[in-house]
Amino acid sequence: MFRLTIGKTWVLLVLLTGLTFGLGEGGFFGHGAMLPVLLVLVFSGIKGALVILEYLEMRKAPGLWRWLLLGWLTLVLALVVLAYWIAS
């Protein structure tokens, strides 16, 4: 299975944080625009999955625990998207 090292995971996490910061600073939000919201939440989803699989070593954990954590992340982000869509 495809695996990242701790250092490569850190670089990806910092890059995605930079992109999130850039979208926030660049004034892309407002007027009910959903695209930047979706982009930022996709970045958060990737970052969360990286922490779960690489740092929490859920790749090597029983499947139930892995899917419990990834399921938590997916559900929270999906409900946030729903709330922002309602408000848009």
Next chain:
Amino acid sequence: MPSPTPVFAPLPGLASPSQPTARVRAAPRLRGDLGVWLVILMELLTFAILFVSYAFARTQELALFNASQATLNLHTGALNTVLLISGSACVASAVQAMGRDARVACARWLLGALACGSGFVGVKLWEYAGKLAEGVDLSTNTFYMFYLLLTGFHFLHVLVGLLALAWLWWRVRRGDYGRGDLHALETGAAFWHMVDLLWIVLFPLVYVMR
């Protein structure tokens, strides 16, 4: 006529020494203490309720949330994200180092994580001091109530994580752990990574998305 069965045929499933053997994969294993993992699940559930409550409360007072959110410092929020991410990388490296019996390297990585976590605490206290000076408290409005509740509850978890890391660093320096005894380190690491994971959702939600 069928060929006779060889008398010394190898038994099924037994490879002779000259044959290549398949790589044995380690059985799936949860890193860290099961009790702490159950606590982590409860924390994740609690924060999930708070995150979703924030998002839906925002639908009722959109203008107020957007105006109040604009007063937050995105730079300190991003800096704190990098500090927590770096702390997590240090903790993961510490566990990996101890897996090689490299105790000095493990202690150094833990010190790195402590430095990152302390940096987070310093930045957050500076941010809170600014908000207090502006007269912001839990009763100011719904946004600030959620801001203080979410970041404050998370802040307490960072402090608990820092205490755990400091204790682990002291035990590693004392030579209490080794390659065959990673349980306490893996447990502390799991808690710290959870703190990081929560911030990864909290940062865009409270600081970035409008």
